[in-house]
Amino acid sequence: MGKSLHIQGLKGTKFSQQLRGVNLEQVLIVAIDAAKLHQKALICNYFGDILAKPFFFSVNQSGMQTLYHAIEQAVASTGAVRLFLGIEATGHYYEDIVREMAKQGYLVQILNAYTTFEERASALNWCKTDDLDLVAIAHALKSNKATEFRLAEGLQRQLHVLTRARRSEIRKRSTLRMEI
Template sequence: MKKRNIYQNQSQEIVNLFETAGSNEKVMCVPMDYAKNDHLVMFCNGHGDILRKPFSVKNTPEGIAYIDDQVMRSCRRRGIKKEHVFFGGEDTNSFAKNFVSTLRSKGFLVANVNAHDAKKQRESVQASTDRIDLMGIAALLLNCRGNCCPAQSGTYRNLRLLVRHRRKLVQMLTEVKNRVHGIVDELFPGFLKEQNTGIVAFTESSLYLMEDR
């Protein structure tokens, strides 16, 4: 029997981060609402207590340097280690990929949260308008819901595209087979049933016999 876990949708990387920190007060979560020009960012601890209210960060190298500096200042003030800091936002758009990649290159854990899940979280969060998106993202991150795959490009991206393409091809093949089944059953009832003919449907022999002669 396949094993199941009620926490199967949680990120093991974030779970491990909380465990190694030893206390939720020693964890810093940095939810980000990505935008083309200015990201909206907030600091909170593992309990969800807001350490710094939402503020804007430029989507530039200077913005990365600024957020890095502000995070480390806040960590020193509260005795939080860098390895117990993690960032997160909705699935990264093209305009935020460089920003996220640079954060990862600096040694920070960055998670992507599902946009649909974030939307559901926003519907249940009581907050002012400018905080709703961040609160929804923060709620998912603090529940360890996120994809921390270090690369959403290159080999990982190619594999994902190939899997999606294969899934579409299988779906198209199934649709074609269903149409052929309908036509053959109308013209030669039972021909595609192996127990009737001894021929496996859609094998080379089966296709040969169905060729237009």
């Protein structure tokens, strides 16, 4: 079984260490649903009590300030000592949010889109709405189902950007060839 003495291995050990000895009323969960145009967030405590109803924000300076302000208000009103933030990996839309929040000192955990789907399915709810996704993301964070994945930086990030741009240009070229 390895060296870890937790059923979830090292990941479970880290998670339990963050929660051990903490009043769970002072643990906040921030679920973020990234999209092309309209990002949405939900803030709740560990028990699922909603502290900030789902709200929209933009990935620009004022939108991110709205998100930070909502988080700071929730932390102040509950005296929170632990904060779990999570976002579903959707295309590349989530990357800017994660990077901007990292600049402010927040650690955002990344969830696989399939995890969100499974959380909705476990509740016997196969509808897909932003609010249901936020609830699924929050539940997945509470259950420690986020990945240890980190975003690419430096040369690796530049390679990702160039690869996306190349793919786009190839699609355009193929379309033109088909039209000709």
